Amino acid sequence: MNDVILYTIITLGGIGAISAVILYFVAQKFKVFEDPRIDEVEEALPSANCGGCGYPGCRNFAEACVKTDDLSTLFCPVGGNDTMGAVASVLGMTVDAKEPQVAVLLCNGSSANRKRTSEFDSAANCTIAANTYGGDTDCTHGCLGLGECVDACGFDAMYMDKETGLPVVIEDACTACGACVEACPKDLFQLRNKGKKSKRIYVSCMNTDKGAPAKKACDVACIGCSKCFKECKYDAITMANNKAYIDYNACVLCRACVSVCPTGAIHEINFPLRKAKPAKKEGEATTKPVTKAEPKVNLVEKAKEATPKAEPKKEEAPKADEKKENNNEDKSSNNE
Template identity: 60%
Template structure:
């Protein structure tokens, strides 16, 4: 009995030792030399593996960063300037900075604005519905509402608003990785410059059809009238293919364009609503940030402010800068 136990223990230990020795030598022999900085760089990356940088994962991006000589074309949108600065430090290079971006959904075609003209009866994914036909409304540019973008978001920064049937971006969670932009078959989502207090003014429509057609299919479509182009003091608005576009780089958030839009397709978000703006109140508004944005997006067209107010806000904005 005792000898059985003894033999068992000895054999097992012997096998263990032998295996350990083999492993040790194999590990020595087949060791792959890797730049230790790759590990260091990977350590500071966000480890989200979202693919926002264009590489399949953070590890691959770290390899690319270490192997390349400059940061050209290499940027982690999720970690932003902070992470890139750390990476620069590890690699002993000059850090590059990029203005932070945020995803913006450029369609406001809620059921109230855009009448339903058919019933889609296929798999619940925008990709298939888009390939099949215009979607449940007659607007061939508008959001289909099956949430491919929400599905693609790895940061829980998007959700479908059940009332409007449109996706909503939660600004403070959005890392501008671009997954939703990629997922949307209609290119409705755009990455735009992030403004202080998450304020934004943009044309919430990408319909390039003639005004009458666009208007017939959706009450809040851009009809390409050009009123906003005329009123913009900074040449930030261009009109192409019956569609106005506000260049986020040139826009100074003066809020002159939104009131003149006949179809309310230019949205102002996270701006104070009150006529007289007191500094303290403004801060409170900003704190309510994301919650309020949904409200604005939902009611959308009801947003109208007088020109006087926007002027005042423009001043306060420029002073912020």
């Protein structure tokens, strides 16, 4: 009996010792030198592995950061300036702060604004639909509403609004990683600077058709009339392909273009309501550094707001408008 125990101990102990020796030499032999700073940098990164920086994952980005002499070309959109600052401090470099960005949808062709003309009945995938035909409305540039962007978003920052049939970006959750920009086959997403107090003005349309067919296909299309272009005093608006584009760097958020747009294609986001409470403007702005994002309300409201301007016939629209206004009032007072 004692023999058995003894032999067992000897064999197992022997195997253990030999393995340890082998492992030690193997570890020495195959030792790979790795810059310890890579780990440190990786630590500072958000570990989302979203690819928003242009590298496949956070570790690759960290390697790139360690290798480079100049951090200005590298940016982690998810972590933003704080993260980049941390990375820079690890590496003993400095980095300039970048304007935070957010993804915006450049289409407002909700089911109310855009008449459907056919029905897509294949695999529910935007790219498949876009490869097949122009889309289920007469606008061949607009959102197909099949939600590939929502699937692509790795931060749950998007959802499909059933009512409008359009995706909605939840601003607070959006990290501007650019996955939706990549995913959309119609190129309807753009990363824009978040802007002062998250206020943004942009043309929410990608329709490059001429005015008449564009307007016929969608009530809120940019028809390329150039009114905003003429109105803008800061040269922030350019016209190309029957469509206006607002440069977010040049725009001073004066909102002159918004009021002249005949179709309501220009959106203003996170501005306080104009006529209802002009006095609130400053108060809200100071007490609300990060605007509470309610894009759903905003978008719908903008759509509804735009329609009566263009087509005063519609009776329902103003009613809905009032409701939304009330909602908004409640909210802003709460915020105060």
